[in-house]
Amino acid sequence: MVVKHVLLAKFKEEVAAERVEELIRGYANLVSVVPSMKSFHWGRDVSIENLHQGFTHVFESTFDSTQAIADYISHPAHVDFANIFLPALDKVLVVDFQPTPGN
Numbered sequence: 001m002v003v004k005h006v007l008l009a010k011f012k013e014e015v016a017a018e019r020v021e022e023l024i025r026g027y028a029n030l031v032s033v034v035p036s037m038k039s040f041h042w043g044r045d046v047s048i049e050n051l052h053q054g055f056t057h058v059f060e061s062t063f064d065s066t067q068a069i070a071d072y073i074s075h076p077a078h079v080d081f082a083n084i085f086l087p088a089l090d091k092v093l094v095v096d097f098q099p100t101p102g103n
Contacts, residue, residue: 003063003098008055010091023085027059033077036068037061054091069096
């Protein structure tokens with residue numbers, strides 16, 4: 001079973017672009033140090049509809065199970081990263097879901 005962990009973020013206005021890039025690199029690095037994290041992708045909002053509610057960045061991680069997400073959340077590298085990442089955010093929303101099979 002594949003489970004996707006999606007985090008939508010809006011960085012605080014006072015967080016410099018260079019700091020945002022540094023934080024994103026730190027997030028991406030977790031895939032190399034947290035065994036349960038299988039992949040990581042991210043991107044900026046490019047929607048033409050104004051429905052993003054202020055969220056500017058999307059981060060998606062792939063795991064083998066909900067237990068693997070729990071292992072990730074409690075992993076010391078994730079805990080350390082979250083302690084520096086979350087204070088830089090103005091808004092955050094996290095959703096975990098199991099993708100439906102494609103046709």
